[in-house]
Amino acid sequence: MKKKGLPEIITDIRLTIHRIDAFIARIDNRIKTLEELSLYNIGRFNYLSKEYYKEIEINKNIIFNLLKVRVLLEILEIRLETLMILNSLKDYIYPVVKALESLRGSLGNSIEFGPLIDDIILNLSYTVHPEAQIVLKESEEVKKVLEEAEKIANEELKEKYKAPA
Numbered sequence: 165m166k167k168k169g170l171p172e173i174i175t176d177i178r179l180t181i182h183r184i185d186a187f188i189a190r191i192d193n194r195i196k197t198l199e200e201l202s203l204y205n206i207g208r209f210n211y212l213s214k215e216y217y218k219e220i221e222i223n224k225n226i227i228f229n230l231l232k233v234r235v236l237l238e239i240l241e242i243r244l245e246t247l248m249i250l251n252s253l254k255d256y257i258y259p260v261v262k263a264l265e266s267l268r269g270s271l272g273n274s275i276e277f278g279p280l281i282d283d284i285i286l287n288l289s290y291t292v293h294p295e296a297q298i299v300l301k302e303s304e305e306v307k308k309v310l311e312e313a314e315k316i317a318n319e320e321l322k323e324k325y326k327a328p329a
Contacts, residue, residue: 170248177241184234188227192324195223224321231317232310239309261288 168176202216268281 170244170251174241174244174248177237177244181234181237181241184230184237188230188234191223191227191230195220195227198223224325228317228321231320232313235313235316236309239313257288261285 198216198220202213202220205216206213264281265285268285
């Protein structure tokens with residue numbers, strides 16, 4: 165399997181979001197059908213009507229989970245696009261930093277500018293180093309993102325069905 169770059173990953177994320185939206189639409193249509201059937205059968209077949217409501221709740225739970233996944237994918241897409249922009253900026257700045265490093269030698273041991281330029285070069289080298297790796301943060305960040313996704317999914321579900329999930 166070929167390793168994908170950021171643009172291909174972002175495209176995959178967008179396709180997945182589109183598929184999730186299509187699947188949610190199909191489940192939503194199923195929920196509407198089940199609600200109609202449940203209301204139609206409530207007087208005659210009470211047990212069947214209750215089973216329809218159980219399936220409606222299961223489908224709403226599926227939609228809720230899919231909404232959370234969609235929100236997480238949207239967050240990931242935004243962050244990957246930001247990363248692409250930052251990498252472009254790094255590529256844009258990197259040659260200037262290298263040129264500054266090469267000119268640093270021509271200043272000799274200048275007490276006035278040497279330390280300032282060295283500090284700038286050192287700080288920028290950490291920022292624009294082309295082999296910089298992505299550092300994974302603590303699990304609290306993951307929990308925060310999951311909570312945010314769940315909150316947004318709850319809001320969308322409540323808005324869509326005008327009732328608490």
